[in-house]
Amino acid sequence: MPSKNEIVSSGIRLLLRPVLRLCVRNSLKLQEIVEMVKLVLIQVAKEELSRKDQPVSESKLSVITGVHRKDVSRLEKAGGDYKRPDNQIAKVMTQWQCDQRFTTKAGKPRMLDCSGKTSEFADLVASVNGRDVSSYSILFEMERMALVERSGTKLRLKGRDFILGGDLESGFRVLAEDTNDLISAVEENLFEESAEKNLHLRTEFDRIPLEKLESAKKWLLEQGSLFHKRARRYFSTLDLDTSPKSNSKKDRACGRVALGTFGITEELPTCSEEKR
Secondary structure, eight states, X not given: XXXXXXXXXXXXXXXXXXXXXXXXXXXXXXXXXXXXXXXXXXXXXXXXXXXXXXXXXXXXXXXXXXXXXXXXXXXXXXXXXXXXXXXXXXXXXXXXXXXXXXXXXXXXXXXXXXXXXXXXHHHHHHHHHTTSSOHHHHHHHHHHXXXXXXXXXXXXXXXXXXXXXXXXXXXXXXXXXXXXXXXXXXXXXHHSOOSSOOOOOOOOOSOOOGGGHHHHHXXXXXXXXXXXXXXXXXXXXXSTTXXXXXXOOSSOOOOOOOOOOOOOOOXXXXXXXXXX
């Protein structure tokens, strides 16, 4: 019977395969990968110590990670702490679809005036970031990505979802965040006793004719989008920023809810009748 550490080590090797496949496909060499692993190990160890309210020191980080103390000092000076990506565009889109100040009586995103610093669109952006980010820069990016459409001084939300494509840096940040949440959810399911398990489901069919793959891909995108729309509607009634019933936002303990879905289609070798 393998020990828990042996099982975890085997599982981590499986998790490393897609990451290292990505490295190989993009010509990243062992030396670069080792440096990245050292840096991330140090960052994660610091986060764990901070989470437990323990003091952080180079010697303690070296003991926890196995990274030489000199490397810890060097990498600490070269690399910054990890910060959760803050996707302003996605937040603005969600607020536009869920906040009653910016929706119709039927619950649909209404057209907003976008002229000037005190426009309805500026109020929408401010409701997300407190005017820390210019509404003009958000508007520029949303127009560039064809997420909105102008009609005079009015602005209409065209898309229901924010799906990255082409922006490598943002795409990898979202991938990293999704991966972190998925691993955390599964880790909690496996190692912690809880009355309610985290959602972790998978549906797969491997005998779909090639000519049907495109329609399957479209179905996944449309139905997944509708599911997330329902989720946003529900969670917006609980969130302090979007729920009209939440009057007091100060001194309130808060938590985070994240729901991620993905779909993929790929070609396989010719289906064999023997598999039936």
